[in-house]
Amino acid sequence: MEKPVIIGIGYTRIGEHWEKSLRELAVEAALMALDNAGVNRVDAIYVSNMMSGALQEQEHLGSLIATYLGLKGTPACKIEAACASGGMAIHQAFLAVASGYYDTVLVVGVEKMTDRLTSEVTFALAMAEDREYVVSTGATFVGLNALLYRLYLTKFNVDQKSIAKFPVIAHENALNAPHAQLKRKISVEDVLSSPIIADPIHLFECAPIGDGAAALVIASPKAAKESQKDTYIELAGSAAATDIMSLHERLDLLTLFASVKASQKAYKMAKVKPSDIDILEVHDAFSILAPIALEDLGFAKKGEGWKMIENMDVSLSGNLPTNTMGGLKARGHPVGATGIYQAVDAILQLKGEAGKNQVDNPTLALLQSTGGVGGTVVVNILKKR
Amino acid sequence: MKPLREVGIAGYGVYIPMYRIKAKEIARVWKRAGKLPIEEKSVVGLDEDSATMAVEAALNALKRARIDPSSIGAIRLGTESKPYAVKPTATIVAEAIGASPKVAAADLEFACKAGTEAMESCIALVASSMVRYALAIGVDTAQGRPRDELEYTAGCGAAAYIFSLKSSETLAYIEASLSYATDTPDFWRRPGEIYPQHAQRFTGAPAYFHHIISAAKMLMDELGLKPSDFKYAVFHQPNLKFPISVGLKLGFKKEQILPGIVANIIGNTYAASSLMGLASVLDKATSGDRILLVSYGSGAGSDAFSIVVQDAIEEKRNLAPLVSDYINRRKYINYSTYLYFRGKINM
């Protein structure tokens, strides 16, 4: 199988875009990616998004975006896997191009969250979980992650301060990321004194609500040559997995089995191991997901992921720079677009375009895109060629 | 009223919510001086209503009856605080306990005697062999108008009784009953009103006292019994004073009346009131004890029952929580929390 390559990236700043609609954001990011790729048509369009129906009363995004890009005729559809929609869209594009059926695919992730009240957004986000038997109990998405957080702290006897350090590092990184939503320094005290959303999760441990769109043009090596790109970012590994959807039904609550399965397959495809990874993008919708991801993706033993945060191994100057542009917490988390933003941030690093946050000569990046509380995980591994 | 076949109680159960507010706390808010009608009353939590309380009381009765819930042929639920003005509470209970779908279920209303009305109905259904087991429930989450006299006593609770033909499995049987009803508007609520109205002192002699005394005397005359033939006398208890007073007027002694009084510490549980008193007596009675039970419902009427305890009480009593187990489970709240729990300050 010839592995597809990413030949163009596009993205908007993440924030409260009062003046821009969902389609305008998507078009902005998509046109930037097409221009960056040097192409003006593609064989297919995948739009990754989670809540356009619930929050915008808009479905059929494939046709909508194709129309607004002036690309009528191009096959297009919405890809949805809750918060893993972005990673899943990349995976679907990988499959489409690797199969040989399509030569170029545009993947554009978009989410418009700020048109509705927080209680409505909270309700829509909870659609990532079982409506009948979980959401009906009043358990919010934050609440479910809080259940996981409390178990982790209790089982491994960890001080919450060590985990609260992750958002601090995230904010530090975002200071030099032009497209990041939150650009202010915070301390561990700030984090732990911020309002409690669902005990033990504090406000500053949660990714913010914001609007944004990011896009990639994924192509076969043959099509990439034709567009005359000299640095190729190869999709060296791409794998997805599900777990039992509801956290409480799983046998081992502290392992996101889908992360383990997807990453093991992705490593195998890319013929690399965890120690080969230079840049990591983890899905830190809540701070607790970071140490658990480090463990499940093979970078730390179970129960010891928090040490990599405490020791600053995950900082820009550490041995595994993670979420170098601020991750979900500070770069932002327009849900359906997040998986694409992770790719954008990793590619900026791989291409040497990360500015003040540039890590020294990275070659391999691993992206973890998580839906629900690990109900779906997609792992994509990017390799600089 | 004596049915053609004798009917007994196969199981009984109660439920009292855990929250309490002291009458003194209510008096503090309104700066009321003088003696208070009770010490404290029970208050439902935010997630409770007549349906939820009725379900727990019914499940407790099922534990004592030791029967499959699907064998309950009828449910009669008496209340004046239905969660739906139109939609029966009894069907919610039927589904929740597993008695649905082959069951005759309906709600009854007769102010504070809706619970004993439910019992009368169940006795008849069982005695006629229309059903094998019938479940009678009295339940209320009575609302007290702020500052009104009744705010001090309007409490919350549920009591459930499962009836069957008298047998060695029944823990008590009904000797006879008698109902006495007149059109006496002492306490009422028009549709759309949140709080009831009452005619103050008129609720005493011509209402509560007249109906209870009449029903009790008529029943005892019919059965040829006197107060000394009874071990216990349980009355509807809107406060501490009235049931003691009516009992003494009928010729009973304090030691016959006091064991059946719980209103002083949980308030007036309206349709559950006399049923709750009966349960607290059954919690301590022994085989052979005769109990007089007389309810009172505004509007107005009384149901009087003569009940005799059987052997099965000894092994059935501890199969479910006693009234005292629920009384001992309590958490005091202040007046503002009370307003919030009772839905008087909401988002």
Place this chain on the structure above:
Amino acid sequence: MSVPRYWRERKIKYRLIGGKCKTCGRSFYPPRKVCPYCSSREVEKILLPRKGKVLSYAIIHVPPKGFENYSPYVVAIVELENGARVLAQLTDIDENEVKIGLEVEAVFRKYSEQSPEGIIEYGIKFRPVLKHAA
């Protein structure tokens, strides 16, 4: 308003009816045609045990639509006596008194209302075990 959606699950929600896999022996809630653990289709409906203990809990301070009047409230993963796990609210307890390992029992309570004029949604919550002789 979505009456049928709530109505069809009522028996399961009112009585804590679960599924038990005849092949691997695990129990789960709600019941379903295929065992989530071993994929067997030999699943039977059972009445789940009413007692269990708290495995983990979270105190919700920012509630979703429909639960505004109740916050803060506690949601917990309860492991029932037969190993089945249920996600439910805890009730009749101060949120500061909840502990991992707390022994709890099932009770029938109100969860929410679809709207002030709409239907009431009931279900099972868990409370600290009531002390009594039985």
